[in-house]
Amino acid sequence: MELRKDFLWGGATAANQYEGGYLEGGKGLSIADIERGARHGMKRQIDPDILPGVFYPSHEATDFYHRYKEDIALFAEMGFKCFRMSIGWTRIFPRGDEETPNEEGLKFYDDVFDELLKNNIQPVVTLSHYETPLTLVREYGSWRNRKLVDFFERYALTCFERYKGKVRYWMTFNEINATMILGRNPYHQAGIVFEEGEDQGKTIVQASHHMFVASAKAVIAGHRIDPENRIGCMLLVPQAYAATCAPEDQVAARDKLLALFYYGDAHVRGYYSNTCTAQWKKLGAEPVIEDGDLEIMKAGKVDYIGFSYYFSSIESAKPLEQVEGNVIMGGKNPYLKMTDWGWQIDPVGLRVTLNMLYDRYQVPLFIVENGMGARDTVEADGSIHDPYRIDYLRQHIEEMIKAVEIDDVDLIGYTPWGCIDVVSAGTGEMRKRYGFIYVDRHDDDTGDFSRSRKDSFFWYKKVIASNGKDLSD
Numbered sequence: 080m081e082l083r084k085d086f087l088w089g090g091a092t093a094a095n096q097y098e099g100g101y102l103e104g105g106k107g108l109s110i111a112d113i114e115r116g117a118r119h120g121m122k123r124q125i126d127p128d129i130l131p132g133v134f135y136p137s138h139e140a141t142d143f144y145h146r147y148k149e150d151i152a153l154f155a156e157m158g159f160k161c162f163r164m165s166i167g168w169t170r171i172f173p174r175g176d177e178e179t180p181n182e183e184g185l186k187f188y189d190d191v192f193d194e195l196l197k198n199n200i201q202p203v204v205t206l207s208h209y210e211t212p213l214t215l216v217r218e219y220g221s222w223r224n225r226k227l228v229d230f231f232e233r234y235a236l237t238c239f240e241r242y243k244g245k246v247r248y249w250m251t252f253n254e255i256n257a258t259m260i261l262g263r264n265p266y267h268q269a270g271i272v273f274e275e276g277e278d279q280g281k282t283i284v285q286a287s288h289h290m291f292v293a294s295a296k297a298v299i300a301g302h303r304i305d306p307e308n309r310i311g312c313m314l315l316v317p318q319a320y321a322a323t324c325a326p327e328d329q330v331a332a333r334d335k336l337l338a339l340f341y342y343g344d345a346h347v348r349g350y351y352s353n354t355c356t357a358q359w360k361k362l363g364a365e366p367v368i369e370d371g372d373l374e375i376m377k378a379g380k381v382d383y384i385g386f387s388y389y390f391s392s393i394e395s396a397k398p399l400e401q402v403e404g405n406v407i408m409g410g411k412n413p414y415l416k417m418t419d420w421g422w423q424i425d426p427v428g429l430r431v432t433l434n435m436l437y438d439r440y441q442v443p444l445f446i447v448e449n450g451m452g453a454r455d456t457v458e459a460d461g462s463i464h465d466p467y468r469i470d471y472l473r474q475h476i477e478e479m480i481k482a483v484e485i486d487d488v489d490l491i492g493y494t495p496w497g498c499i500d501v502v503s504a505g506t507g508e509m510r511k512r513y514g515f516i517y518v519d520r521h522d523d524d525t526g527d528f529s530r531s532r533k534d535s536f537f538w539y540k541k542v543i544a545s546n547g548k549d550l551s552d
C-alpha cells in the first residue's frame with residue numbers, strides 16, 4: 080500500500096497551550112488556566128485560584144487568538160493539508176452548564192476555520208483537550224458527576240451544528256486514557272480532584288464511564304448532523320517492551336498497556352471487553368451503568384483512532400531505573416537515546432504501535448501527536464538550526480511509511496505536536512519547544528511574540544510536497 084494521495088500532513092496544537100487570550104471574548108476559566116503545567120497539577124488541587132504575582136505562560140501562550148491569520152499563512156507556506164487544534168470549551172460555554180453558548184466564542188472559531196479553508200487546510204478538531212471548565216470541577220465534581228454527560232453533549236452538538244461543512248475530522252477527549260494513569264493525570268485530564276480517603280479506582284472507572292457515554296453520544300449526534308463527519312477518540316500510547324526474555328517481564332509490558340486498551344476497547348469496540356472487566360477486578364470497582372448506556376456505547380463507536388506517540392520504555396517484574404515520558408514514566412532502555420527532557424527516542428516503536436493498534440482495532444489510524452521537545456537557539460542573523468528535530472521527525476516518518484507500505488496499516492495522516500512553539504503541557508514552560516515555527520516568548524515573561532522559520536520549517540515543507548518521498552536535508 081502507498082501513502083494515501085490525500086494523506087493529511089499537518090501539525091497539532093491545543094487551545095490552552097497556544098491561544099492565549101484566556102479571559103478575552105467572554106471565555107470562562109478552564110482547569111488549564113489555573114495550572115502551570117501538569118506537574119503543578121497536584122498542587123493546584125489545593126490552590127484556591129490563580130495565584131497573584133505568579134506568571135502563567137499559558138495565559139497569553141503564543142497568542143494564536145490574535146495572530147491566527149499570520150500563523151495560518153505560515154502553515155499554508157509549509158503546505159499543510161490539515162491543522163489539529165482544539166476548541167476551548169470555555170470559549171463556547173464559559174461555565175460549562177449554560178443553556179446557550181457564547182456567540183463571541185463561536186464566532187472566533189468560525190473565523191479560524193474560514194481562514195484555514197481559504198488556505199486549503201482542513202481543520203482537525205479536538206473537543207476537549209485538557210480544558211474542562213473550572214466551574215464544572217468546582218461545582219459539580221467534574222466527570223464523576225453524570226451531569227457532565229449532558230453538558231458535554233450540548234457543547235459537542237453546538238459545535239457540530241455550527242461548524243457543519245467546515246470541520247470533518249473531530250476527536251472527543253484528548254489522551255483520555257491518561258485518566259487511569261494515576262498521579263497528576265486524573266486532574267489534568269478529567270478535572271478529578273480526589274477527596275481525602277476517596278476510593279480513587281471507583282471514581283476513575285465512574286468518571287471514565289461518563290466520558291465514554293458522552294463521547295458516544297457526541298459520535299451519534301455528529302453522524303446525524305452530518306454523515307460526512309469522522310469522529311475519533313484520542314489515545315496516549317506509552318509503548319512498552321519486556322526488559323528481558325523472562326516471561327514475567329512480558330506480562331509487565333502488557334500491564335503497562337492495559338489502560339490504553341481499556342479506553343480503546345470502550346471507544347472502538349463499543350463495549351467493556353474482558354480487558355476492561357479485568358481492570359475493574361484489579362481496581363476493586365465497577366462503574367454504575369444506567370439503562371441504555373451500553374446501547375449508546377455500541378451505537379457511538381468512533382470512526383478512527385487518533386493517538387500520540389513520543390517514546391517507549393521497558394518494563395519488568397523487578398524494579399527498574401525509571402525515566403520520564405509523556406504523562407507516564409517507564410524503565411530505562413539502554414538501546415535508546417533521550418531528549419533533553421529525558422523522554423526515550425524510539426522511531427521503530429512508532430511502527431510497532433501502528434501495527435499493534437491496527438491489528439487490534441482494524442479502524443483507520445491518525446498520528447495526531449509526535450515530536451521532540453528541545454531548546455532552540457536563535458543565531459545572530461535570526462536563523463534557527465534544529466537538526467535534532469529534523470532527525471527525530473525524519474526517523475519517525477520513515478517508520479510510519481514502513482507501517483503503511485510494508486505492513487498495510489490504514490493511516491489517515493500525521494500531525495507533529497506543537498508545529499509552532501506552544502507552552503508545554505507537562506512543565507508549563509516555553510523553553511521546551513517542538514515547533515517548525517519559533518515564537519519569541521520566554522519563561523521570564525519576555526519576548527515580542529514574533530514568529531520565525533526554523534530549518535525544520537523548510538525541511539517539512541519538502542516532505543509534504545513530496546508526500547513523504549523526500550526526507551533529505
Ligand code: BGP
Nearest residue numbers: 093254405452502503504505506
Ligand atoms: C501530550 C499532550 C499535549 C502536549 C504533548 C507534549 O500529552 O496531549 O498537549 O503538550 O503531550 O507534552 P509536553 O508539552 O509536556 O512536552
